[in-house]
Amino acid sequence: MIALVQILAMLAQALSMIIIVWFVIGLLFAFNVVGRDNMFLMQVYTSIESLLSPLLNPIRRIMPDTGAIDFSPMILLLGINALIIILQNLAYA
Template identity: 65%
Template sequence: MLALINIVAMIANAIIFLVIIQFVIGLLFAFNVVSPSNQFLMQVYRSINSLLDPVLRPIRKILPDTGAIDFSPIVLILALNALIFILSDVATASL
């Protein structure tokens, strides 16, 4: 049981890491630090978007439209951190 909880926590941490990378690359593009014509970084950004879009789309449907600001990554990070916290609580309680 503990191994399964650790695997789920590792996957959740990997998703959080991908959300942060997506955010940083998006900022680099938005503030013209890196040109969107940079093939490598644009491909990395598209790949991360294609991985995270199925997870973020249901959150975006629930949240109200806030214009240009997308709060769904923040909600996803908070939900995954809550999941990790709950799972670690379950793991310590079962010992």
């Protein structure tokens, strides 16, 4: 049971890192540090976005519209971390 929880925690941490990379690339595009004509970063960004959209869309439907700022990745990261804590406490109890 502990090994399963550790594997799930590792996968959740990998997902968290993917969310952070996606967010940073989006900031680079938003502040024109990197142009959207950079095909490599654009491919990475759209690939990660297609992976994350099934997780982020339900959160976006529930949350109120805040304009240009999207808080759904932060809510997803908090949810992932909460899930890791709950699973670890259940496994070690």
